[in-house]
Amino acid sequence: MTVTDSQGRFGGADDHGTPVRLWADAFDDPDRAPRSPFDPPERLLVVGAHPDDEVLGVGGLMSQAVDAGTAATVLCLSDGRGSHPDSTTVTPDQLADIRLRELRAALTVLGVDDMVCAGLPDGGLTPLESTVHEIIAAAIGSDSGAQHTLVLAPSGFDGHPDHETVGRCATRAAGASGTSVAHYPIWLWHWSFPGDPDIPWSTMRLHPLRPADLRRKREAIAQFPSQTRQLSDARADRPVLPPAVLARHLRPWEALFG
Template identity: 45%
Template sequence: MTTFSHRDLGTDPKAWARVRKQLPMSLTEILPEGADLVVLAAHPDDEVLGAGGLIASAAERGHATTVMLCSDGEASHPDSPTHTPNQLASIRRAEFERALETLRGDEDAVEIRGVALGLPDGRLASFKDTIEAALDRVITDRTTIVAPFRADNHPDHEAVGKFAAAVAAQHELLLLEYPIWYWHWATPESDTKWQTMLPLPLDDQAMSAKQAAIRAYPSQFEALSPAIEDAAVLSERFLEHFSFDVEVFRLSNPGLGSGARAEETFDALFKTVPEPWDFNDDYERRKRAILLASLPKARYQNALELGSATGALTAELAERCDRVVGVDASETAVRDARKRLAGLENVKLVPCVIPRESPDVRAADLVVMSEIGYFLTRNELEETFAQIEATIGPDSDVLLCHWLHPINGWSLMGEDVHEAAHARGWKPRVTHREPDFLLEIFSVPVEGQS
């Protein structure tokens, strides 16, 4: 994870001009008629920096709008000689309330409802159940959820973003993620996550409301006192990132990111582009080499590969396994893989949409799930893991390998997939982490096995 400080000079806001010029979204895409808006903020001011213009536009157009504040931001000046954490919490809660009133603007606009959870600033990752339950209470089946970017490199922002994404996936709701500190520490050249983001144009009224709401937080952009510990947290250079006439979000559409639509989604993809991930590029070839070198055993009897695509990894697994069954949701990919691997008698390739269908494999001593876990919903992922547990025999290896950056259109990320495996009690035997991917090989408890 990239480390940074708010005291750093940070990236020049002008460097992000190309992001603001990408093909824009429209407000009606985000909030169709009858939809309501729920915005989550880890700290007071996150909501106006990341989504103030959207909030103002929604209220002005009559959409019911709720802003859920997870903490009061009492840790903004941890060493302040003049303000206690309780005093800072009171100040920042009052600023939050003023900011929402400012965003509403016109008295004829819909009231913006604020919900404050009062959880500890800096420790939000420990309150998953509380935040998800609170979100469940305010959403409807027409809600658009807006939350901090899950790759913002701020632990509270990432935690709240992950919890919101889980709820959005469970209820098949539209999810927007807003970066805050990402603009500060990343650059367009060093990090490519911006390529999955879309700008939302703001009209003059929304822009004006947003800038006024930002100024409702003087505790963050003005010094609390002359003491160095009370210096402003948000510099004018940093605030410039939020002074433009667009807001930028990562969008995850409901329903697209699920196994239920995998056959349709990926069959269309493989028909259009036979090798959509360029399985012969340097990244893919190096990743396969690391994967194969990481396998604890020299030889396996019965392997199952989930997401075999066009067979690039399948062919190399066949050299280490007596039998390999590869399954993929795309019949087009399976057909291409069969042509590619026609001479390999120890390989069987089968169209199979997991977890709706269960691969016909028993007592596998190796299961490989590479780069497909985040194409499932959270519930589908748990079902798939249960299928794996029913498929393997004693002393088996289960290998998970996933890209660590956001996947545009899907709510889960690679880290989510691996965390879910850990939560089931799977024990990692091998762990290999790089900036782009995480590979783990697990020992999985088998029922009846001591």
């Protein structure tokens, strides 16, 4: 399902999506929505389509894994230059620079210092699927079997073409090398709803976050002002991630589809 606009974007000040209270009612009570503890791997490769996906999706689990001694790497496929295509305040080149710096700052908060940005065009990953696959396969590496490696990537049914391309490629690349992979949702929280029959909820695991992980995640998200704040008074500069969108990513748990 694709529910993006012509630029492949969601959100914005005018589009608040599914209210966070619906997700909270469905999943915040551990008695109704059982948790499974996250088992930190020796090596974690977190793949994202845009600079912020990985923090929104699994920032808390990254924090937890790093604390447990996991060697964590983030691979971001696109440069993020497409978040404000009609802006007269920032150019796409400036956005690409800004978003790279923001991602680095966010990962520093989470204790992750190994970051690779492939710099592919934001909004243009689907036509580059074979390139995306090669980059992810190279990042997984042929020696990954020597360590317990886990790949985390956007969901293949997230509704955003870039996310879905990266999710599919990660599944394929991890499968070819015998590496474990799981998928985190981003925009699913925006357009889907509890009980949505199109979503394989039975394959979803909820991992609790410690208060410290949630705190770090919140602080990491604050490192993305180009996405969370109004860049100017112009409509084209409205935040991509307004508070109503962020609230859905600041639950005391994170979800992975297996």
